[in-house]
Amino acid sequence: MSERLYLSPPHMDGDEIESIREAFDSNWITSLGPALEGFERDIEDRLGCRHALALSSGTAALHLALHHLGVGPGSTVLCSSLTFIASASPIVQLGASPVFIDSESSSWNMDPDLLAAELEESARKGQRPAAVVVADIFGQCADYGRIERICRIHEVPLLTDAAEALGARCRDQPAGTFGLCGILSFNGNKIVTTSGGGMLISDDGELINHARHLATQARDPAPHYQHTEVGYNYRLSNLLAAMGRAQLGHLDDRVMRRRGVFDRYQAGLGSLPGIGFMPEPEWSFSNRWLTCVTVDEGMFGADREVIRNSLEARNAEARPIWKPLHMQPVFEECRVVGGAMAEKLFRDGLCLPSGSSMTPAQQAQVIEIVRNCAGSDV
Ligand SMILES: *Cc1c(COP(=O)(O)O)cnc(C)c1O
Numbered sequence: 001m002s003e004r005l006y007l008s009p010p011h012m013d014g015d016e017i018e019s020i021r022e023a024f025d026s027n028w029i030t031s032l033g034p035a036l037e038g039f040e041r042d043i044e045d046r047l048g049c050r051h052a053l054a055l056s057s058g059t060a061a062l063h064l065a066l067h068h069l070g071v072g073p074g075s076t077v078l079c080s081s082l083t084f085i086a087s088a089s090p091i092v093q094l095g096a097s098p099v100f101i102d103s104e105s106s107s108w109n110m111d112p113d114l115l116a117a118e119l120e121e122s123a124r125k126g127q128r129p130a131a132v133v134v135a136d137i138f139g140q141c142a143d144y145g146r147i148e149r150i151c152r153i154h155e156v157p158l159l160t161d162a163a164e165a166l167g168a169r170c171r172d173q174p175a176g177t178f179g180l181c182g183i184l185s186f187n188g189n190k191i192v193t194t195s196g197g198g199m200l201i202s203d204d205g206e207l208i209n210h211a212r213h214l215a216t217q218a219r220d221p222a223p224h225y226q227h228t229e230v231g232y233n234y235r236l237s238n239l240l241a242a243m244g245r246a247q248l249g250h251l252d253d254r255v256m257r258r259r260g261v262f263d264r265y266q267a268g269l270g271s272l273p274g275i276g277f278m279p280e281p282e283w284s285f286s287n288r289w290l291t292c293v294t295v296d297e298g299m300f301g302a303d304r305e306v307i308r309n310s311l312e313a314r315n316a317e318a319r320p321i322w323k324p325l326h327m328q329p330v331f332e333e334c335r336v337v338g339g340a341m342a343e344k345l346f347r348d349g350l351c352l353p354s355g356s357s358m359t360p361a362q363q364a365q366v367i368e369i370v371r372n373c374a375g376s377d378v
Contacts, residue, residue, distance in 0.1 A: 001315040001365065008189045008290060011254065011357040016246040023242035031216075033238030039245050040199075043184070046248065047174045049201050051208040054236040054244075055215055058163040058185030058198035063090035064211040064234060065159050065181050065200060066131060071096045075130035078118060080110045080142075080161075081324040082342040083135035087161045088325050096130065100326040102338030106281045108292075108345060109142035110134045111338065112150060118337045119154040128156060134179075135161040137322065138278060138351070139191070139258070139289030141170035144178040151179065159183070163198070166191055167255040167287040175287075176201045186240075191254050191289050191356070192247040194240040255287045257356035261363065262288040265352060268367035272374055274299030292321055294348040301375035304350040310373050311353075316366055321349030 023035045036054055043052040055061045071077060073095035079088050081100035091098045101118065104111035115132065122128060132151055134142045144160075151158040158179025162168075165175035166184050176182035181202035186194040202208050213219075218231025236244075262277075269275050274296035280286050297303040304320065311318045323346050326336035353366055 001362065003315075005316040005353045005358065005362055005366070006355060007317045007319055007351060007353055009355045009357065010188045010193050010195075011250075011355060013246070013250055015249070016243045019242040019246040020239055023239050028238040031235035031237050033241070035242035035245060036236060036238045039236075039241035039248070042245055042248050043199055043201070046251070047177050047201060049177050050203040051201070051205060053200040053208050053211055053215070054241055055198045055200060055234045056236055057196055057234075058161070058183045058187065059086040059090060060215070060232065060234040061183035061198045061200040061211075062086070062133070062159065062161060063093065064214050064232070065183070065202075065207065066090050066094055066096075067214060068207050068210050069131055069157055071130045076122075076127070077131045077133060078115065078129050078156075079133040079325070080135040080137070081326045081336060081339065082108060082322055082345060083137055083161065083325065084163070084322055085325065085328070086163070087133055087135045088331070091133070098325070098331065098334055099129070100324070100331070100334060100336040100339075102336070103341045103345065104143070105341060106279055107140055107143055107284060108137055108278060109140065110147065111341070112143055112146035114337045115147060116150045119150060119156065123154065128154065131157045131159055132179075133159045133161055135163075136165035136168065136175050138292050139165050139168050139287035140278070140280065140284055141165060141168050141175050141178070141286075143281070143283070144170045144173070145283065148178060162201075163187075164190065164289045165287060167251050169285040171283045172285075180204060181207060186244055186247070191258065191287055192244070192251055194236065194244040194247065197236045197240050197244060254356045258288040258354060259286075261354050261356070261358060262291045264360065264363055265291045265293070265367065268364075269293065269370055272300065272371065274301070288354070290351040290354045292349055292351050294345065295350060296348065300373075302373045304348060306376055307350055307370055307373045310369050311366065314365070314369055316353055316369070318353065319351045321345055321351055
């Protein structure tokens with residue numbers, strides 16, 4: 001590749017800059033203004049949820065939701081193990097302890113059986129976790145048909161981390177709308193971006209009102225500066241919301257393109273021995289944010305690092321799939337329920353360049369490089 005091919009670079013259409021200019025010209029420069037409210041309405045309409053709150057990041061959205069629930073020192077929060085660290089960092093920042101739950105093979109997301117077993121075990125000991133955080137990894141929802149029911153039975157609030165999954169669905173219900181609340185991310189590598197940003201999604205007006213209060217330094221309604229609790233500075237800028245509105249207008253196109261990328265990889269690599277693809281259960285519609293393959297070293301004749309390094313040598317970026325959180329040095333002391341599935345997916349899994357602006361010619365080169373790795377170990 002003459003120009004570096006990134007894993008998932010921002011994809012601009014050109015109308016973003018006009019949208020930003022319009023917001024700029026209106027002089028609503030800070031974290032208040034019509035674009036911000038418009039962006040929230042757009043997301044509410046798109047997802048069919050009551051409330052959306054635009055924030056400076058997806059991590060901030062999760063932090064506010066956990067804070068609202070009173071998560072703090074002494075609390076336990078169950079969390080997916082196979083995910084990006086931001087699914088868990090707010091748990092730790094609030095002084096609570098995460099317990100990591102392994103994945104199931106059909107969606108790679110949290111295993112509902114292990115979740116149920118852990119909640120039953122807690123109930124037997126007379127304990128109840130403060131919350132469950134489920135990540136929808138690589139653009140695919142977890143099995144919410146089961147997970148929502150399990151959380152309801154045990155009366156534990158369910159928070160869904162749909163940072164990677166905007167545009168995906170589980171049984172025709174949009175990602176981000178399951179459980180008590182969901183979070184989205186508009187970081188630069190996500191399917192649509194505001195350069196950096198996030199959204200908290202919920203039908204619970206009280207939660208959203210408290211989160212909005214917390215996100216704006218928890219200032220009480222008084223002419224002077226008065227505070228009865230300590231908040232954060234987590235609101236999204238009106239300028240970035242304007243960019244988000246333009247980007248969101250292209251979401252269907254982005255989902256179609258990412259799914260097209262996946263299909264071309266499957267057509268080009270699916271027949272190679274030892275190459276598997278992230279499955280899509282019949283109840284799932286994935287946005288295919290990243291195309292993830294698994295490499296069986298024995299059958300393929302090379303491991304995922306051989307592929308990754310071959311791509312790197314040709315200026316194309318691939319990455320191992322998320323290193324499970326229970327394997328992270330920083331979470332060494334934390335409990336894990338199961339773990340073997342996530343460990344195996346980490347050992348064998350690779351994310352291929354998946355940007356929605358990647359050309360078919362670039363992708364053909366990637367496919368060629370991967371094909372040439374087959375048998376290179378033997
Ligand atoms: C990107 C991401 C986040 C964090 O989103 P930011 O907007 O970057 O804070 C959280 N969880 C997952 C699974 C992500 O991929």
